[in-house]
Amino acid sequence: MMNMNNKNQKGFTLIELMIVVAIIGILAAIALPAYQTYTQKSKFTEVVMATTAFKTAFEVSAQTGEFSALTDADAGTKGLPPAMSTATGRVASVNIADGVITATGTTEVGGYTYILTPNGITAPIQWTKTGTCVAQGVC
Template identity: 40%
Template sequence: MRGQSGFTLIELMIVVAIAGILAAVAIPQYGDYTMRAKISNVLAAAAPLKTAVALCVQENGGEAIACSTPVDSAPGPIPAFTPTREVASAKVTTGDIELTLAGDLGADVAGKIVKMTLQPGTSSLNWSNSTTVTNAAAIEAILKNNPPKPAATL
């Protein structure tokens, strides 16, 4: 007589349970990682504006008063922002950069504001980030390298 080969029902149930546990852990982590990647692209989109503000401040003797996004009636030293997939619009007002996020970035992020406030130092410029975003992974990514400014001033 030949013995049966294959898996028992218990063995199959154990495999399905393990796969379910792994999926329950992996899916939220995947969402966090993709949100962090999107926010990295948002911050990268602001880099040319930060460079332009730094140059403007340097050329104006350490003052940011003239460093604003140009308008039709008054061109300025800051270049016009070209929208990206993650950033719908951006404006610079006396050195402070305000980014409006695109509408399809995800829950608690779409259409929100990321503000980078200029804090001139003695030999360098520092930026303090604040945001109206409520997604925890996005907030962590935004504030990772720059300390937040008080929430009441946004």
């Protein structure tokens, strides 16, 4: 006759499994919002990069003396590219007016704005980043 006390038990108890499931649930609840912000930030990079042509053109035009003041720096004039008003990819629009570059994302990236403001028209030009994307932490 077998004695039940001498029998070797293998495997996990129900409590141990419940603890593991609870830990995984807590980690998922923390990780999912962080992952969603990360993916939105990576998608918004397309909007940030859309300002590069305007920024570079502004700096070149400023260094070659095209501008007498910031009010001269408008899209489509004095070596600056024309405004982009047709949505392309995740970028809804990009414009430069009085030297201030404003890019807007599509609804896929929250419709946030990314704004670059120069400190003037003399080198070295420093840019101040503002817009609704800053508060959301996606740019």
